[in-house]
Amino acid sequence: MRLKKRFMLSLKNSLRFLPDRQYIKIYYCAKFGGFPNIDEPSTFNEKLQWMKLNCHDPRMVSLVDKCKVRDFVEKRIGSQYLVPLIGVYNTVEEFLGADLPNEFVVKCTHDSQSAHICIDKATFDFGAAARGLETALKRNWYWQGREWAYKGVKPRIIVEEYLRDRERATPNDYKFYCFDGVCKMIQCDADRFENHKEQFFSPAWESYGDWHVSHVPEGELLAKPDGFEEMLTLSQSLSESFPHVRVDWYCIEGKPFFGELTFYTGGGFDPFHSKEDKLRDPLDRYLGDCLVLPEQARTLYV
Incomplete structure (x- = not known):
């Protein structure tokens, strides 16, 4: 385990006694080098922290369960998309x-x-x-x-x-960032266990860069997969009525298979273009603009 990973794990364990709000602020500072504005959040990561503290939709408890979510997927889009x-x-x-x-x-x-x-x-x-x-x-x-x-x-x-993919050792992951049923960004993870590539695209498959920098050379861009439009439509169907949820897919020879639903990408602690300015990252701010926080969140779902 790398030194930084050891430090972050140690920090999590040593701060476990803290209430959620204090823990989040300290851990966020350790990751980004600055404290989040939780009361008036503007970036995506700040708003995810707000959601953790305020948006307690009881549906989410079963939807983050990798077994129970299968019932939701089957009812909304059909069992043919389940692994x-x-x-x-x-x-x-x-x-x-x-x-x-x-x-x-x-x-x-x-x-x-x-x-x-x-x-x-x-x-x-x-x-x-x-x-x-x-x-x-x-x-x-x-x-x-x-x-x-x-x-x-x-x-x-x-x-x-x-899921065996004849074209590669491990299937690519396609992660659709959706907001109230509308997809705003797609993350593609290719070759996760060897020469890992992690790139971001618009719904029109225009490059938003990769995990390290905002610009990827033309020859290194990942290709739009067969089945993309179907995954896009299905993701927007699954994400309806949620302020934000990331819908993850595998796509095997053009056939989509549902992966999982994620409400807190990276726990709200992951910078996107991590080699650039973490607190002024354009994707963090763009997705923050996409996430409209619900009003009176604590009482919405009682």
Whole structure:
């Protein structure tokens, strides 16, 4: 683990006793070098902090659950967009005792970064996966960034089919940033485990740069995928009635498969063009303008 990552993890643990608002301000300062304006937010990251503290829509609790969200997707756009489900398990022992296919993806239903990919059961390290899942099951993801929706999610293990893409080792991720049912930006993650590229585009597939800088040379731009227009339409359908939600997809040979719904991208702590001025990032401000905060948020969803 890199030194900076160790420091941030240590900071999270040492500040756990703090109330949400104080924790958010200190952690935000550690990430960006300045405190957020939570009472009058203007940037996207500032507004996500406001949403965590004020927008407590009870629907979000089931929609951040990687198992329960499947019901929502099926009812709104159809089950054909869901990654085929193999099983859901309450314990690591149940997972280890399950009759699994040769290829699968296993992860927890309540967090991020707990996924393990198996492309060959004979060589898959079940021990390492079990240890990682055991640790994840004991962790309430809410404490990582005080993301309200995760506080009440029951930790479980979900196993889905492995989506094999003939063109690349791992499928690309397409993340649609939607606001009240309208997509304003798409993030594409390619080759996540080797030579990772992370680029941003408008709904017309005009480049907004990548994670490091606002300009990407023409020859390095990722191509618009087959199935893009379908993913765009479906994302806007799934995001209706939410001030903001990011809708994530895989696209295999032109066929979209739903990934997840995310209400707090990066916990509201991720700069976009991270090598440029973090507090004056144009994408942070552009998306901040797109996110219209609901009025009287604490009483909207009672």
